[in-house]
Amino acid sequence: MRASLVTIVPMLAAAVLVMAGGERMARRDVEKRTPADRERLLDLADAFRAELVRLDEVYLDHLNELARFSVFYKPDQTANAASEITGVRLIRVFWKEGKDLTISPGLSNGRLPEIEIQKRKRPFNPTTAVILDASLLDKPLPPNGTWISSTDPNLRVHYRQPEPGVLAVFLIDLGKVRERNSTYLADWLSTPLTPLREAGERVEIDPPQGPALVSIGPARHGPAASVIPTRTLSGDWQIRAWDGLVVSSTHDASTLAAASTIALILAVSGVLLYFQQNRALKLAAERVSFVNRVSHELGTPLTNLSLNLDLATEILLARPAEARRRLGLVAEEIERLSRLVANVLTFSRRERDTLELKPARCMPEKIIHSTLESFRPALERRGIEIETEIYASDHVLLDSDALSQITGNLLSNVEKYAATGRWLRLLARMESDFLILEVSDRGPGIPAKARERIFTPFERVLQTTNEGASGTGLGLAIGRDLARRMGGTLELIDIQQGASFRLRIPAPPALAIVSETDAA
Numbered sequence: 001m002r003a004s005l006v007t008i009v010p011m012l013a014a015a016v017l018v019m020a021g022g023e024r025m026a027r028r029d030v031e032k033r034t035p036a037d038r039e040r041l042l043d044l045a046d047a048f049r050a051e052l053v054r055l056d057e058v059y060l061d062h063l064n065e066l067a068r069f070s071v072f073y074k075p076d077q078t079a080n081a082a083s084e085i086t087g088v089r090l091i092r093v094f095w096k097e098g099k100d101l102t103i104s105p106g107l108s109n110g111r112l113p114e115i116e117i118q119k120r121k122r123p124f125n126p127t128t129a130v131i132l133d134a135s136l137l138d139k140p141l142p143p144n145g146t147w148i149s150s151t152d153p154n155l156r157v158h159y160r161q162p163e164p165g166v167l168a169v170f171l172i173d174l175g176k177v178r179e180r181n182s183t184y185l186a187d188w189l190s191t192p193l194t195p196l197r198e199a200g201e202r203v204e205i206d207p208p209q210g211p212a213l214v215s216i217g218p219a220r221h222g223p224a225a226s227v228i229p230t231r232t233l234s235g236d237w238q239i240r241a242w243d244g245l246v247v248s249s250t251h252d253a254s255t256l257a258a259a260s261t262i263a264l265i266l267a268v269s270g271v272l273l274y275f276q277q278n279r280a281l282k283l284a285a286e287r288v289s290f291v292n293r294v295s296h297e298l299g300t301p302l303t304n305l306s307l308n309l310d311l312a313t314e315i316l317l318a319r320p321a322e323a324r325r326r327l328g329l330v331a332e333e334i335e336r337l338s339r340l341v342a343n344v345l346t347f348s349r350r351e352r353d354t355l356e357l358k359p360a361r362c363m364p365e366k367i368i369h370s371t372l373e374s375f376r377p378a379l380e381r382r383g384i385e386i387e388t389e390i391y392a393s394d395h396v397l398l399d400s401d402a403l404s405q406i407t408g409n410l411l412s413n414v415e416k417y418a419a420t421g422r423w424l425r426l427l428a429r430m431e432s433d434f435l436i437l438e439v440s441d442r443g444p445g446i447p448a449k450a451r452e453r454i455f456t457p458f459e460r461v462l463q464t465t466n467e468g469a470s471g472t473g474l475g476l477a478i479g480r481d482l483a484r485r486m487g488g489t490l491e492l493i494d495i496q497q498g499a500s501f502r503l504r505i506p507a508p509p510a511l512a513i514v515s516e517t518d519a520a
Contacts, residue, residue, distance in 0.1 A: 035310055040195050041203070041241055042311065045228045047192045048205070048239060052232045055181055059086075059233065060144050066091070067145075067160050067168035075103045087176040089155065090115070096137045096165035113150045115157065115169050130157050133496045136167050142385070147233070147420050148497055149444040175209075178234040182207050189214050202242040208235025217242075231382070231419060305333050328377070335374050342405055343474050347457065350481055357485055361510035362400040364392035364435050368428050371407040375415065382419040390428040392435060396507035402482045403435075403505070406490065409475035410439040410501050418443020421498050434488070435507040440500035451492050455480045479503070 062085050070078045070093045082088045082105035091103035092115045100120070114129040116122075117137070123129035128151045136159065145160030150171065159169040189205065193216055196203050202217035204224075224240035231237075312326035349355035368390055379386060414424050421442030428437045446454060453459050458473040476490075479501075483490040488505030 035314055037199065037201065038310055040199065040201070041226060041228075041239070044192050044196060044203070045230075045239055048189070048237070049230045051185070051188060052181075052230055052237060055184075056233050059177065063088075063145065063158060063170060064160065064162075066170075067162040070101070070103065070168050071162050071166055075101055078103050079105050086180045087173040088170055089173050090171035092116075092169040092171075094120075094132075094137060094167040094169070112171060113152055113155065115171065117167075127151070132159065132167070132169065137165055142422060144422070146422070146442060146497075148442070174234045178208060181232075181234060182210075182213055186213055204240045206238050206240065208232075208237060233420070305330055308333075343409070343478055346405065346478050346482070347474050350478075355485070357399040357402055357482075359397050359399050361395055361397060362403075363395055364398070364403060364428060364430075364507065365390050367400050367403050368392070368407055368426070368437065371404050372411065372426060375408070375411045378415055379411075379424065382415065383422050384414070384419060385423045387423070387425040388427075390426070392428045392430050392507075394430060395510045396430075396435065397510040398435070398486065398505060398507050399482075402486060406479040406482055406503055407437065407439075409479045410437075410503075412475060413499075413501075414439065414441045414443070418498060420444065423498075430507065433506060433508050435503075435505050437503040438493075438500060440495060440498060442498040445497065446492060446499050454492070455490075476501075 066078070066082055066085060066088070069081050070091055073081075078091065082091060082103065085105075088105050090112050091101075091105070093101040093103070094117050100117070114123040114125065116129060116131055118131050118134045120134075123131070130148075130150050141159070141161045145158050148157045148159075150157050154173060154175055156172050156174050157169060158172055159167055162168050185205075193203070193214065197216045200217060202220045204215045204220075205213045207213050220242040222242075225243045226241040227238055228240075229236050229238040308326040308329050312323045312330070315326075316323045346355065372386070372388070376386065411424075411426075418424075418441035421444075423442045425440045426438070427440075428435065430436075455476050457477040459477070480490040483503055483505055486505045488503065490501065490503050493500050493502050
């Protein structure tokens with residue numbers, strides 16, 4: 001079998017090339033990217049990111065004004081005001097003491113999910129309703145409000161407190177917001193793109209969904225050389241840039257005839273081998289998907305490292321403050337690469353059954369603090385509020401590297417998938433010779449059907465390549481495997497909003513050995 005595969009696979013590869021008609025491809029650089037080119041691209045990225053942030057702030061300001069409007073004006077006046085704000089489908093106003101209000105800005109296509117406060121009115125359809133915790137009327141909320149998912153994937157729920165004891169809740173169609181922003185940005189980008197257009201750059205700006213928003217420059221081939229993402233309320237936007245390459249091809253008619261014969265022979269051989277190779281192909285597909293994800297995860301930080309190092313070198317003497325900022329970004333990207341490589345190596349050792357843990361005397365509080373500090377710049381840049389309660393200062397016996405890796409994977413999940421919640425809580429404590437670590441967020445949460453699947457290698461809540469957040473699908477699988485090897489557990493626990501993971505591992509006291517001389 002191995003001999004036949006060794007013979008047929010190269011023939012199949014040759015046939016594919018021949019079926020292309022003896023296609024001969026010539027590839028050449030038409031221009032060499034200069035530091036000025038890279039600086040123009042980063043200037044565009046900075047301006048585009050700033051404008052997206054401004055649009056989000058304007059939209060949140062509108063929702064804040066509308067929330068206050070709903071308290072002091074009649075429902076029909078509030079409905080008229082809401083009709084002027086893109087994407088607002090439904091408004092619910094809840095008083096701690098008083099009658100709840102339902103305000104519909106206009107006619108809706110289809111039935112909208114109901115929004116109710118827990119233990120008040122019973123919804124007509126509990127399976128599609130959004131039920132909010134009654135405590136939201138009592139405790140202060142973030143100034144910019146909070147976003148949560150609804151049962152309709154096209155709609156999001158936003159709530160805030162216009163006055164103490166009052167909760168204004170909006171059902172928002174972010175697709176409409178995204179369309180409105182795209183229309184505006186297509187016109188706004190004409191000015192920032194002018195320097196790149198005049199320089200002949202090949203640049204494309206992609207919205208979270210749908211075709212490219214803007215594309216400039218000659219024809220492009222292959223993957224982008226630079227990818228710069230930006231996350232917003234409506235999803236992830238990205239700027240992609242290509243090197244100046246031209247691909248030419250020719251076809252040979254006689255080779256096509258030979259290719260047809262070879263292809264027919266190989267097609268028959270492929271059918272015969274199909275059933276024997278089915279399992280191998282499925283395994284190969286998983287490995288290819290994994291390699292693609294790792295390649296993507298490596299590509300973005302490597303691009304950022306190259307761009308920021310080049311710029312820091314050029315402006316080191318002229319603008320030292322900006323150079324230090326660029327070098328700080330380089331340090332963050334190196335830390336990100338280190339975590340990715342650690343996950344890949346851990347998974348590889350696990351697959352080869354060579355993974356060994358090395359318990360040693362350490363202080364969990366110090367390890368957890370150190371890991372959190374390495375994430376703090378990225379979390380704060382995304383506007384995530386960090387709350388910590390860490391009470392684990394005793395010296396215990398456990399593998400410090402494994403604890404750091406599990407903590408880092410949990411924090412990385414919040415950064416990638418739950419940044420819209422703008423909040424992270426990290427709790428750690430000792431409990432009967434066990435270390436308890438909890439990481440919670442207010443992001444979109446995890447569906448019930450995916451609660452166990454997310455701990456499987458290569459699995460994510462969404463499996464599409466453009467789901468809006470990158471990742472290898474290894475973090476939680478590695479975390480649970482390390483926890484079990486340490487004699488503990490890693491599980492997803494139930495909370496009202498977002499997701500919360502709890503790590504519980506043995507951490508027996510590690511007493512220091514003191515000699516009689518030292519004791520004297």
